[in-house]
Amino acid sequence: MAAIRVAVRRALADLSPGGPVLVACSGGADSLALAAATAFVAPRLGRAAGLVTVDHGLQEGSARRAAAVVAWAREAGLAPVESVRVDVTGRPGGPEAAAREARYRALADVAGRCGAAALLTGHTRDDQAETVLLALARGAGPRGLAGMPARRDLDGVPLLRPLLEIGREQTRTACAVLGLSPWDDPHNTDASYARARVRSDVLPALVRALGPGVLDNLARTARLVAADNAVLDELAVAALADVRHPDGGLAVPALAALSPAVRGRVLHAWARELGAPPAALSHRHVTALDTLVTAWRGQGAAHLPGGLRVVRRDGRLATVVPH
Template identity: 75%
Template sequence: MTSLPPAVAAVRLAVREALRAAPPGPVLVACSGGADSLALAAAAAFTGPRSGRAVGLVTVDHGLQPGSAARAAAVAAWGATVGLAPAEAVAVRVAGRPGGPEAAAREARYEALVAAAHRHGAAAVLLGHTRDDQAETVLLALARGAGPRGLAGMPARRDLDGVALLRPLLAVGRADTRAACAAEGLSPWEDPHNHDPGYARARVRASALPALVAALGPAVVDNLARTARMLAEDAATLDRLAAAALAASRDGDGLSVPALRDLDAAVRTRVLHAWCRELGAAGAALSHRHVAALDALVTDWHGQGTASLPGGLGVARRGDALRPAL
C-alpha cells in the first residue's frame, strides 16, 4: 500500500479540521489556480464528501491580465472534473474602486466570493492563505507601524455578510502546498503579480522575508505566524472589553467623556474606533491619526475644534460628551 505524501496529508488534515469547525451547510473553495489554492481545492474535493460536506469552487477573474478569462474558465473546468460542484468562474471589475490596486482587487474578490456563497447557499468559503502569507502580512504590518490588530495578521475565520471566510492553511507552509500539487500531478499557475516589485507584498516575499530567514533561520516564518496567533487572541479579548465599554459609554447619539476617560488607553481607543465605524467611517480609510484626534478630545482637551473622519464625517466635544458634528 502506497503511503500518502506528507504534504498531501498535511493539507488534507488542515481542511478536515476546518470543515469540522465550519458552520453547517455547503462550502465553496476560492481557487485562483495558484499552488496554495489549488492544493486547498484538491484537498477539499477529497475531504468534503468524506466529511459529509457538499463542496464547490469559485474562481475570480479580476480582468487585470491578458488571458485571465480563459484561465479562470480552465480552473472552473478542472474543479468540475474533481467533483467540486458548483464550479464557476466569476468576473469582477477592479477599476474605479478606491485605494491602491491590491486593495481594490481584494475588495472586488471578497464581494464576488460572498455573492457566490449567497447564490449557492454556502455557509463558508475556504481561502488558501498559508503560514508564509501570514508571516508576510505581519512584516507588512510592522512596516506600517500597525497596532496589535494589524500584527494579528489574517484571522483563521472572518464573518462577512453572513458568510464565514475560513483560512485552513495558516499553519501549513507554502513549500507544502507546492509539494502537494506536485504529488497529485497538479500544475499551478504562477501569478506574475507575485513577482512584480511594484507591489509591497511581492518585495517582502522576494527580498525581506528571505533575508530574515538567511539571518535568523527558517524558524522565523513560523515564529512570525505564531506571533500573529498570540496577538489575535489578545486582540479578541480587548475587543470584547471594548464592546462592553462602548455600551456603557453611550450618551444619546454620543459618548460620555468621563466614562471614556476612566478606560485604559488600549480599550478606549478601540471604543473610539468602533464608534467611528458606527458613524459611517470606512474601516480601510480609518487610521491611527483619526482615532488619536478623537482620543485627544477626551484626554487632552483644550478647546480644540471638530476632529475630522474619513467620508466627510466629524466629531466634536460638546460639554462632557463626544457627538457627531453637524
C-alpha cells in the same frame, strides 16, 4: 498532502450542517492544493464541496486560466463550480486593494447565491508572515500584527483560512504529488508591489539571517496577538455600552477612566457607527478623538472620514450635524 487534508478537516469540523463549502481558487499552488484536499475531505464529512474562481481581467490569458480552473474542478468532482469576471477599474485604493475588494465582493455574492456553509481561501503560513511584516513596517498596531484571522464573517458566510499553519512549499509539493500544474501569478514577482518585495527580498533575507523558524515565529506572533485582541475587543464592546450618553454621544469622564487600549477600540468602533468608512479610518483619526478626551484645551472638532466632525461639548463627545 496529508497535512493539508488534516488542516481542512479541522476547519470544516465546526461548521453548521447545510450547504456546500466553496473553495476560492486562482489556480495557484496554494488554492489548488486546498481545492484538491477539500474535494477529498468534504464528501467524507457528508458535505458537498464546490469552487469559485475570480477573473480580474488584469492579465493576458486570464479568461483561459479561469476556464482551465473550472474544467479541472469539474473533473475533480467539485460542484457547484463558477467563474466570475470582475471589473476593478474605478474602485478606491491602489490596484492590489481594488482587486482584493472586487474579489471578495464576487466571492460573497457567489457564496450567498449558493447558500454556502463556508468559503475557504488558500492563504498559507508564508502569507501570514508577509502580512505581519507589512503591518509592522506600516505601524499598524496590534490589529495589523494579528494578521489574517483563521475565520471571519463575509456577509454572513464564514470565511475560513485552513492553511495558515501550512507552508507554501508544502502546497507546491502537494500539487507535484497529485500531478497538478499550478499557475504562477506574475503579480507575485512584480517588484512594484510591496508584498512581492517582501516575498522575494525581505523574507529570504530574514530566513538567511535568523533561520527557517522565523516564518513559524511570525505566524505564531499573529496568533498570539489575535488572542489578546479578541479579549480587548470584548472589553471594548462592554465599555462602549457603558460610556454612551442618552443623546447618542459618549460621556467624556467615563471614557477618560478607561485604559488607553480599550478606549482606542471604543472610539474606533464608535467612529464606524457614525458612518466613517472602515478602510479610510486610521490611527490618526482615533488619536484625534482620543485627544478630545485626554488633552482637551478647548480645541475644535476632530475630523473623520466621510465628512464627519466630532466635538467635545458639555462633558461628552458629539457629532456636528452639517447644515
